[in-house]
Amino acid sequence: MLAPYPQLIRAGYRRYAGYRQAALAGLFTNLVFGLLRAAVLAAVLAERGTVAGYDLATATTYVWLGQGLLAVVLLWGNTEFSDRVRSGDIVVDLGRPWDLQTAQLATDLGRAGAAVGIRLLPPIAVGALFFPFRWPAWPLTWLVFALSVLLGVVVSFAIRFLLSCTAFWLLDARGTMALWGASSGVLTGLVVPLSWFPAWAQAVLWWTPFPAVLQSPIDAFTERGDPLGLLAHQLVWAAVLLLVGRAMLFRGIRRLVVQGG
């Protein structure tokens, strides 16, 4: 029997690609916010030519990549998994012949793959066509960028998985997810480039997994910093968070009580 994971990747891809209207609506919102964010950053740079190495082209590239990548890494998840914990449907998932975390990761990778075409390329196109845009200077950057996006998806998934697992204890994971939803924009570098932060805040944030979700792939594309160090940071955090997620899942299962017959 074939392992189910490649098929789950494909299923995740098809499922996301199927909801075209929802994807377009989301894209519309991303584009509107891209225009607003780009305007604010441009106003900042109008006062001072470059800020922390960001000139206008780098800043608008940063904005449009961020607006696309936030849908690819799925920065703000849904409550599908935690709802299944609350309703008890999770036992069905646990009974299936798969590893639950790997299966979910596979589905999420498929979803991210579909999102690259529908949600990432259009904002990049808008940025490249209508704004000053900074394309990578080195061909190898594309490979680093692709790997970095992949790792960004894994880290984002691992964070969402952890948040969903809090439902085993809290029953309703919406609170923890809302906390993440509110703070992730700043922590991951979506709303302001992390290098604009005060030095101490940058130092603290780069010890956390959060920059690995968005700022790292964007840095890879705009060729800021050491690409190997950047990927290593992402890789370490992806591994750590996935392992912590597993531990949390297995502890959570032990306290799971499903009612009904």
Added chain:
Amino acid sequence: MAEPAGSAVVYGRIVASRLRGQLAYRTSFALDLTAQAIGQTIELFVIVVVFTQVSTLGGFTAGEVLLIFGLAACGFGLADLCVGQVERLPEYIRTGEFDVMLLRPLGTLPQLLSADVALKRVGRLGVGLAVYGWSLARLDLAWTPLRALVAVTAPLVGAVVLGALWVAANVVSFWVVDGREVANAVTYGSSFTTSYPISVYGPWLRRLMCYAVPGAFVAYFPALALLDRPDPLGLPVALRYCAPLVAVVAVLAAGALWRQGVRHYQGTGS
């Protein structure tokens, strides 16, 4: 729409029951409330970070931008608390719940708005009020009776403008399946736009998000009235005091759009 005299009591009971329900999951509610406060604080943090790099933005100092931000946040917080539930319209339409509302002898919009009042949104409003109060105290404004009136009414008027805007934007859900994202672009987009001086936006973005969608009247113009400073865009001084008028027009327009939407509504079938 003529409603029974007791409808206020009915809405009061509905809202009270919703609030009790939300307080039932205590930890989750506390986290939700904190998340709302953090969400607003983070937008504040962005402005602070920006001002560590520059001394003015769009011709405004940090203190002036914070006044605009505080006003916008109060307006947003109030509107979100009272009208934010309207963004769940697509869910009500999809599940058929909206049909039930049409059958009840109460207005559809008030029913929708009272159906799921989210108390957690107080968190956002709290941060907004704090920033607004702090800015007013710190900016050393030249107070006149008119300015005092603007200071008190501006958050309320801003909330009415934003609330009307949200209702109008969400009416799209009567025509488009799951129009929530599109409406979000207007509602949350306007929250973003109103938090900054409108002089940071390019001309056509300003036309769209500040005048056509009257975001400029939520915080920018009232802030100019309070600050009594020249407008970098050189717009007429009278505009600074026009927000209440804009609010009335916005409410009338939103009401008309809503009725049009309900008339067009055909249910989800099956």
